[in-house]
Amino acid sequence: MKAALRMAVVAAGLLIVWQAIVSITGARPFILPGPLAVASALARHGGLLLPHAGTTLAEILLGLGIGAALGAFSALVVAHVRPARLWLLPVLVASQAVPVFAIAPVLVLWLGYGMASKVAMAVLIIFFPVTAAFYDGLSRTDPGWLDLARSMGASRWRQLLHLRIPAALPACASGLRVATAVAPIGAVVGEWVGASAGLGYLMLHANARMQVDLMFAALLVLAAMALILYFTVDRLLRLAVPWQADTLLQDHRKETVEP
Amino acid sequence: MGEAAPDIEFAVDIRGAALSYGGAPLFDGLDIRLEAGLWTCLLGPSGVGKSSLLRLIAGLGGGAAGRVRAAPVAYMSQDDLLLPWANVLDNTVLGARLRGERPDYDRARLLLNQVGLADSTLAKPATLSGGERQRVALVRTLMEDRPVVLMDEPFGSLDAITRHAAQDLAARLLAGRTVLLVTHDPLEALRLGDRVHVMTGRPAALEPVPLPDLAPPRDVRDPAVLAAQGALLARLAA
Numbered sequence: 001m002k003a004a005l006r007m008a009v010v011a012a013g014l015l016i017v018w019q020a021i022v023s024i025t026g027a028r029p030f031i032l033p034g035p036l037a038v039a040s041a042l043a044r045h046g047g048l049l050l051p052h053a054g055t056t057l058a059e060i061l062l063g064l065g066i067g068a069a070l071g072a073f074s075a076l077v078v079a080h081v082r083p084a085r086l087w088l089l090p091v092l093v094a095s096q097a098v099p100v101f102a103i104a105p106v107l108v109l110w111l112g113y114g115m116a117s118k119v120a121m122a123v124l125i126i127f128f129p130v131t132a133a134f135y136d137g138l139s140r141t142d143p144g145w146l147d148l149a150r151s152m153g154a155s156r157w158r159q160l161l162h163l164r165i166p167a168a169l170p171a172c173a174s175g176l177r178v179a180t181a182v183a184p185i186g187a188v189v190g191e192w193v194g195a196s197a198g199l200g201y202l203m204l205h206a207n208a209r210m211q212v213d214l215m216f217a218a219l220l221v222l223a224a225m226a227l228i229l230y231f232t233v234d235r236l237l238r239l240a241v242p243w244q245a246d247t248l249l250q251d252h253r254k255e256t257v258e259p
Numbered sequence: 260m261g262e263a264a265p266d267i268e269f270a271v272d273i274r275g276a277a278l279s280y281g282g283a284p285l286f287d288g289l290d291i292r293l294e295a296g297l298w299t300c301l302l303g304p305s306g307v308g309k310s311s312l313l314r315l316i317a318g319l320g321g322g323a324a325g326r327v328r329a330a331p332v333a334y335m336s337q338d339d340l341l342l343p344w345a346n347v348l349d350n351t352v353l354g355a356r357l358r359g360e361r362p363d364y365d366r367a368r369l370l371l372n373q374v375g376l377a378d379s380t381l382a383k384p385a386t387l388s389g390g391e392r393q394r395v396a397l398v399r400t401l402m403e404d405r406p407v408v409l410m411d412e413p414f415g416s417l418d419a420i421t422r423h424a425a426q427d428l429a430a431r432l433l434a435g436r437t438v439l440l441v442t443h444d445p446l447e448a449l450r451l452g453d454r455v456h457v458m459t460g461r462p463a464a465l466e467p468v469p470l471p472d473l474a475p476p477r478d479v480r481d482p483a484v485l486a487a488q489g490a491l492l493a494r495l496a497a
Contacts, residue, residue, distance in 0.1 A: 142340070144336055144338050144340045145340055145342070147314075147317075147319050147334065147336070148334060148336070148340050148353075149357050150318070150319055151317050151318070151319060151332065151333065151334035152333075152353065152354040152357045152358065152403065153354075153357070153358050154357035154358060155359075158356075158357050158358070158359060159357070162353070162356055162357055163342070163357075166342070166344050167342075169344075242344075243343040243344045243383070243385070
């Protein structure tokens with residue numbers, strides 16, 4: 001409740017700043033429309049915005065699902081299979097050296113103007129933070145736990161299953177949060193390069209026709225969607241990984257008992 | 260450890276244990292034998308290599324080398340190492356789960372009952388006190404049901420009163436097993452040890468400590484125990 005109030009205050013503050021800039025600079029509506037003009041565009045074009053928003057949301061969600069699964073899987077492979085660490089890790093890092101913006105046209109060329117190229121773009125952006133964070137978590141298992149597991153005669157596979165993976169889930173959740181935050185980039189960039197639907201496509205289209213208020217309305221919808229998605233994922237992750245706070249407590253406890 | 264009579268049975272026999280740290284030997288040619296069914300306590304300053312010796316016996320690596328002949332061991336450390344995502348009962352059967360065996364929940368419940376945690380089987384470790392957590396770790400160690408139990412400062416993180424109770428509990432529940440207890444606390448060693456050795460010097464050597472003629476766990480109010488504690492403290496501080 002407190003968080004919701006804070007959000008409302010922040011939103012109101014941003015709206016006031018926005019209106020102030022428009023009033024002070026006297027910007028013309030086709031350069032920077034005021035909040036009211038955008039709100040009216042939102043109401044007028046609701047029927048147009050909704051299906052496009054649906055397309056973009058579907059691309060983001062698909063990208064997030066596939067990207068997270070791919071990211072988690074590659075982290076597990078890299079962590080568990082020693083040759084993969086040597087050979088695959090550099091490839092994963094190299095895959096991020098190529099900017100997604102640069103390969104967007106190629107993806108559209110290969111996968112077409114439909115959703116597939118946008119989902120692929122989102123996947124490319126999403127899987128890496130998940131892989132990096134999850135792999136980091138998997139490789140930082142408390143050595144005490146591993147000693148215990150070895151003294152109990154656990155195989156590497158069962159150590160992974162019962163210790164490394166659950167211990168790495170909080171780190172994986174952090175990666176997923178980052179991925180959720182950047183997921184819309186992939187989808188929107190894909191839509192800019194070549195699409196027939198989606199908020200990115202709509203913004204480009206509106207911009208070309210000087211419908212700046214519609215462009216801002218689309219931007220607003222995109223931002224709202226990204227925020228809601230982030231907070232939903234964050235809430236779900238907190239429910240799914242409730243021991244995250246416990247490990248913080250545990251670290252603190254360890255620090256206090258060390259002589 | 261001296262030459263033992265041939266009729267004594269050893270559960271652990273380490274010969275020629277050696278460990279170097281930064282080019283200098285921490286210990287070299289160290290022999291230690293644990294008599295079956297007895298508690299052997301190992302005292303010594305930090306960094307002398309006590310834990311490394313224990314890790315050698317447990318087969319956990321850590322750089323020490325030596326000829327090891329040991330019955331199967333269970334290992335317990337100062338950190339309770341409870342899994343924060345698993346409840347108390349699941350933590351106690353961790354060994355079976357890690358080996359892919361069918362966990363013996365009935366035995367785990369029985370042991371949890373014996374350590375006074377019958378009502379906490381479904382609690383998460385974070386909700387327990389330090390003493391309770393260490394009791395769960397003790398049950399997890401007992402669930403391994405190994406003839407030899409290696410304990411590295413198991414009660415080091417507990418306050419004095421909780422530690423006293425935990426010592427009694429461990430002495431009762433681990434009766435009949437061969438125990439090697441590494442500790443900083445002279446009184447703990449004097450309370451629990453059938454044999455107590457001080458590990459000092461560089462390279463380190465093991466020296467036996469004379470013990471009061473009482474059966475462990477010894478009464479901490481006994482003048483002989485207190486006198487031995489004073490002598491031991493003076494010796495360790497020297």
